[in-house]
Amino acid sequence: MTDHTTxxxxxKVNDLKFYYPGDARALHGIDLEVQEKQVTALIGPSGCGKxxxxxxxxxxxxxxxxxxxEGEVLIEGESIxxxxxxxxxxxxxxxxxxxxxNPFPKSIFENVIYGLRIAGETDRNLLAxxxxxxxxxxxxxxxxxxxxxxxALGLSGGQMQRLCIARAIAVNPKVILMDEPxxxxxxxxxxxxxxxxxxxxxxxxxxxxxxxxxxxxxxSDYTAFLFEGNLIEYGQTEQLFVRPQHKQTEDYITxxxx
Amino acid sequence: xxxxxxxxxxYWQTGEPMVWLSGAALSLTLLTAVVLLIVIMINGLGVxxxxxxxxxxxxxxxxxxxxxxxSEPTSDNTGLRRQxxxxxxxxxxxxxxxxxxxxxxxxxxxxxxxxxxRVEHGDFYGMLKGISSGSEQRQxxxxxxxxxxxxTVKGKFAELSxxxxxxxxxxxxxEQIRLKIMRLDYDKVSADDPNRQKLISxxxxxxxxxGTLVELQSRRTEIVRQATATFVTANGKEKEIVLADIxxxxxxxxxxxxxxxxxxxxxxxxxxxxxxxxxxTEGGLFPAIFGTVMLIFVMSIFSFPLGVIAAVYLREYxxxxxxxxxxxxxxxNLAGIPSIVYGIFGLGFFxxxxxxxxxxxxxxxxxxxxxxxxxxxxWASLTLALLTVPVVIxxxxxxxxxxxxxxxxxxxxxxxxxxxxLVKILLPMASPGIMTGLILAMARAAGEVAPLMITGVxxxxxxxxxxxxxxxxxxxxKFMHLGFHIYDIGFQSPNVEAAKPMVFVTxxxxxxxxxxxxSVAIRLRNKMKKRYTFGTF
Numbered sequence: 001m002t003d004h005t006t007x008x009x010x011x012k013v014n015d016l017k018f019y020y021p022g023d024a025r026a027l028h029g030i031d032l033e034v035q036e037k038q039v040t041a042l043i044g045p046s047g048c049g050k051x052x053x054x055x056x057x058x059x060x061x062x063x064x065x066x067x068x069x070e071g072e073v074l075i076e077g078e079s080i081x082x083x084x085x086x087x088x089x090x091x092x093x094x095x096x097x098x099x100x101x102n103p104f105p106k107s108i109f110e111n112v113i114y115g116l117r118i119a120g121e122t123d124r125n126l127l128a129x130x131x132x133x134x135x136x137x138x139x140x141x142x143x144x145x146x147x148x149x150x151x152a153l154g155l156s157g158g159q160m161q162r163l164c165i166a167r168a169i170a171v172n173p174k175v176i177l178m179d180e181p182x183x184x185x186x187x188x189x190x191x192x193x194x195x196x197x198x199x200x201x202x203x204x205x206x207x208x209x210x211x212x213x214x215x216x217x218x219x220s221d222y223t224a225f226l227f228e229g230n231l232i233e234y235g236q237t238e239q240l241f242v243r244p245q246h247k248q249t250e251d252y253i254t255x256x257x258x
Numbered sequence: 259x260x261x262x263x264x265x266x267x268x269y270w271q272t273g274e275p276m277v278w279l280s281g282a283a284l285s286l287t288l289l290t291a292v293v294l295l296i297v298i299m300i301n302g303l304g305v306x307x308x309x310x311x312x313x314x315x316x317x318x319x320x321x322x323x324x325x326x327x328x329s330e331p332t333s334d335n336t337g338l339r340r341q342x343x344x345x346x347x348x349x350x351x352x353x354x355x356x357x358x359x360x361x362x363x364x365x366x367x368x369x370x371x372x373x374x375x376r377v378e379h380g381d382f383y384g385m386l387k388g389i390s391s392g393s394e395q396r397q398x399x400x401x402x403x404x405x406x407x408x409x410t411v412k413g414k415f416a417e418l419s420x421x422x423x424x425x426x427x428x429x430x431x432x433e434q435i436r437l438k439i440m441r442l443d444y445d446k447v448s449a450d451d452p453n454r455q456k457l458i459s460x461x462x463x464x465x466x467x468x469g470t471l472v473e474l475q476s477r478r479t480e481i482v483r484q485a486t487a488t489f490v491t492a493n494g495k496e497k498e499i500v501l502a503d504i505x506x507x508x509x510x511x512x513x514x515x516x517x518x519x520x521x522x523x524x525x526x527x528x529x530x531x532x533x534x535x536x537x538x539t540e541g542g543l544f545p546a547i548f549g550t551v552m553l554i555f556v557m558s559i560f561s562f563p564l565g566v567i568a569a570v571y572l573r574e575y576x577x578x579x580x581x582x583x584x585x586x587x588x589x590x591n592l593a594g595i596p597s598i599v600y601g602i603f604g605l606g607f608f609x610x611x612x613x614x615x616x617x618x619x620x621x622x623x624x625x626x627x628x629x630x631x632x633x634x635x636x637w638a639s640l641t642l643a644l645l646t647v648p649v650v651i652x653x654x655x656x657x658x659x660x661x662x663x664x665x666x667x668x669x670x671x672x673x674x675x676x677x678x679x680l681v682k683i684l685l686p687m688a689s690p691g692i693m694t695g696l697i698l699a700m701a702r703a704a705g706e707v708a709p710l711m712i713t714g715v716x717x718x719x720x721x722x723x724x725x726x727x728x729x730x731x732x733x734x735x736k737f738m739h740l741g742f743h744i745y746d747i748g749f750q751s752p753n754v755e756a757a758k759p760m761v762f763v764t765x766x767x768x769x770x771x772x773x774x775x776x777s778v779a780i781r782l783r784n785k786m787k788k789r790y791t792f793g794t795f
Contacts, residue, residue, distance in 0.1 A: 102667070118674045
């Protein structure tokens with residue numbers, strides 16, 4: 001594992017509270033620091049707020065009418081909930097991969113460059129270059145290089161998910177958020193995606209939500225355990241899994257509940 | 259012994275009757291549709307078949323020649339009676355006749371019997387006796403002689419039609435100048451204005467030209483009309499017919515099956531490209547076909563974007579709440595308003611409101627003669643667009659609604675704006691559903707007649723909405739329509755019996771057009787579906 005002493009925080013969460021419409025509080029004041037170019041896993045039982053928190057990092061929750069955020073999320077020192085923040089720009093810096101793979105009904109090529117296209121990039125060489133590098137980074141290049149112009153909907157489930165990762169990488173974000181990216185995949189595809197995540201760690205900061213304890217321990221450097229909207233424990237993955245500080249964490253990771 | 263596994267459900271609880279019921283309902287629906295189509299096809303497809311002409315000798319010694327149509331029991335149920343088309347309206351006064359079988363003494367199929375399709379008075383059945391070219395007369399009974407003469411006359415007429423084109427062009431130009439002068443009058447331009455002088459002199463020279471053309475035409479027409487032929491009807495009456503009035507002549511009793519097939523196909527082509535004759539009961543349907551297609555086309559141009567954009571707003575931009583829900587219900591109910599109400603609205607709003615407004619703004623000099631303030635293709639299309647827009651809205655909304663949330667989120671997460679997501683992801687994905695809405699809208703529009711009757715459809719349009727005169731597309735013009743045609747010739751025609759075959763043909767054609775337009779749209783939709791639907795995993 002990497003040497004954690006050189007780590008610098010890229011995302012700082014200060015007293016983050018989140019309310020769904022009707023004032024149902026989903027997060028009760030979270031403080032967290034996500035380290036740059038590390039994989040941070042968010043674990044916890046269903047409904048504990050880990051996906052909600054993840055979606056606070058790229059303001060995906062803005063799409064929900066009537067929700068409310070209190071507290072601060074700083075990315076590279078800038079508050080993303082400040083009025084001056086451009087959400088579009090934020091989402092370009094903070095990419096996201098979803099639980100259910102969601103390739104657009106376009107060709108593989110067009111899927112990868114979607115983010116660049118809408119940002120106004122027209123240089124064909126650059127686009128082609130970016131497609132190759134992104135697909136290579138997502139470990140999909142060898143499988144699809146001969147059919148880039150075919151529909152992305154013809155790929156297998158695992159390939160689709162890696163395509164979504166490639167699509168997120170293509171816009172060159174600082175952070176990639178992953179919301180249970182393997183929950184709909186078979187073990188073989190899961191292994192490949194995990195492999196990809198480990199590779200990506202060299203260049204990107206990754207925050208991953210997972211239900212799967214083994215996965216968290218396999219791919220992450222840091223782990224945060226959430227329970228009922230509270231951050232119970234946060235630390236380096238080996239420590240959290242080997243010597244959990246809290247009873248609840250221990251119960252959860254040893255499978256006593258959740 | 260009662261088995262534990264034996265079903266304790268009553269028969270009706272098993273769902274079996276429901277399967278039968280739903281199957282029966284479907285079959286019944288299909289059956290009625292198929293029967294309808296078969297009836298239309300049997301009656302419509304046979305119209306142009308050159309059936310043989312029978313000559314009957316009756317008990318009272320008279321002779322009748324005609325085409326057998328059908329037979330049915332007599333009113334006292336003692337025998338059968340047959341209906342014949344005996345044509346020769348101008349000689350007999352009626353062209354259909356019921357004849358009791360008991361009255362028929364003898365029947366044969368005379369080879370010499372001819373069918374003449376005339377410009378006026380419907381068909382003529384009779385035998386050729388002689389041909390006269392004005393000065394000289396000769397006796398002949400050969401069809402070929404008559405055909406040669408008719409071809410000559412037609413050739414002369416073709417020259418005349420050139421003249422006629424010149425006439426139409428001249429009158430169109432004169433009308434334009436007249437309107438320009440009216441404009442000058444309206445603008446109170448003085449009488450000695452050079453512009454006005456120029457127009458007036460132009461108009462005068464055109465008027466002179468017009469006069470000479472008319473004279474030339476009437477003189478030439480007179481000469482052409484001198485050629486006549488004499489025919490004898492079945493009961494021995496002689497009738498002289500001007501060759502120029504004969505549209506087509508044939509001898510069905512001499513035709514082989516091959517000849518008849520060629521003749522039939524020829525008639526079909528005429529149906530598609532020809533102009534109507536005989537107050538629409540004969541001839542082609544081209545203006546009506548053109549009007550129908552044009553109407554649907556212009557309607558789509560208005561209703562498609564309007565419906566899609568309205569639906570996008572409702573689904574994507576409007577905040578879901580009571581107002582949106584009320585609007586949605588209102589839109590759904592709009593589709594259920596009787597079409598005549600839309601017609602009246604079109605008349606009041608588009609024609610009297612907007613049309614009149616346009617007239618008083620841009621063509622005040624022509625008032626009270628309306629230009630846009632009267633029924634026309636544009637207003638009828640707009641009325642139909644209004645009528646079909648709810649269909650497009652509802653289906654577009656549904657199509658947008660079924661796109662999974664992940665698609666939108668995926669796009670937003672890559673930094674797309676709402677508009678980009680809409681244009682690049684949502685609309686393409688919704689396109690098959692939107693197309694379905696358009697197909698339904700087109701089918702509905704093609705079948706509507708009631709609103710058209712008060713917004714610009716006419717029995718006989720003087721000119722098509724598309725021609726060679728600037729600005730080429732004349733949406734203010736009145737138009738013909740197949741649906742109205744069916745109503746008009748079937749129920750408003752003075753000679754309903756003669757019009758009946760045409761009613762079936764027109765119906766068949768209308769069904770065909772709807773079918774063709776829908777299948778083109780369906781093909782398009784399937785292509786889109788293939789492109790934009792999900793693979794399963």
